[in-house]
Amino acid sequence: MAEKKADDKGATENESASEWISLFNGENLDGWEMYGEEPFTEHWSVVDGAIVCNNGIGEKNIGFFRSIMTDRDFGNFELELEYKIAKGGNSGIFYHVIEKEGWGHDYVSGPEYQILDDEFSRSEKEPFKMLASNYSMYPATGKKPNGYMQWNKVKIVYDKGHVEHWLNGEKVLEFEEGSEDWLAKKAAGKWAGSDSYAASTTGRISLQNHGDEVHYRNIRIKEL
Structure with missing residues (x-):
């Protein structure tokens, strides 16, 4: 067997790094579009x-407006990003979002990783609607968030229905989309009777405008 060259490790690392797709260039909104309307709102x-x-x-809320979403679909993926949010703020990261006439907003179709300032939340109090939850379905546990207007790191994994939510390097939620438990929770809650919620296993990634100030950076995705 040939001896491994000194640069093999570097080549492997470069190959691994190349699997990631940057969703934000840090300069403009190329690769993103408004959900349900054009052009971008102010x-x-x-x-x-x-x-x-x-x-x-700051701490002001200006009301609910449209999300922005990627201009391409993703199916099985690992998504990473960082966020910081204003005191008491609310936002969300959605996946498998479908844009369809009459649906109105991304949450109609896309499951949500909830972004929230839990400590000073003005809008949510139930565990399954707090930070890092699968909104209105599964609560996150063991969270160690940084405070408002401090950066936090998110990872979402979706692999053939297996879903993981991570916060600041710790896995805080894991579930199986479509399982008996998932179907029971859906039937008993906000999404009961909804044919659109989580109906697709491919779709856009979107960021919510819940009326609060929120910042997102270092957004990248790896297709699985």
Whole structure:
């Protein structure tokens, strides 16, 4: 067997790094579009290398508006990003989002990784609607978030129905989409009777405008 060359390790690392797709270039919103309308609304901007929703409003909430989403679909994936949110703020990361006339918003189709300032939340109190939850389905546990307007790291894994939510390097939620338990929770909660929620195993990644200030950066995805 040939002796391993000194640069083999570097080649392997480069190959691994190349599997990641950057979803944000740090300069503009190329690769993103509004859900359900064009052009981009004034709520979304790029500031200091981050996608920012409602920049500079602080603790104020200006009401619910449209999300932005990637301009391409993803199926099985590993998604990573960092976020920071204003005191008491609410937002969310959605996946498998489908844009369809009459559906109105991304949450109609896409499951959500909830982004929330739990400590000072003005909008949510139930465990399955707090930070890192699968919104209105499964609560996250063992969370160690940094406070408002401090950066936190998110990872979402979707692999043939197996879903993981990570926060700051710790896995805080794991479930099987489509399982008996999942179907029971869906039937008993907010999504009961909804034919659109989690109906697709491919779709867009979207970022929610819940009316609060939130920043997202270092957004990348790996297809599985």
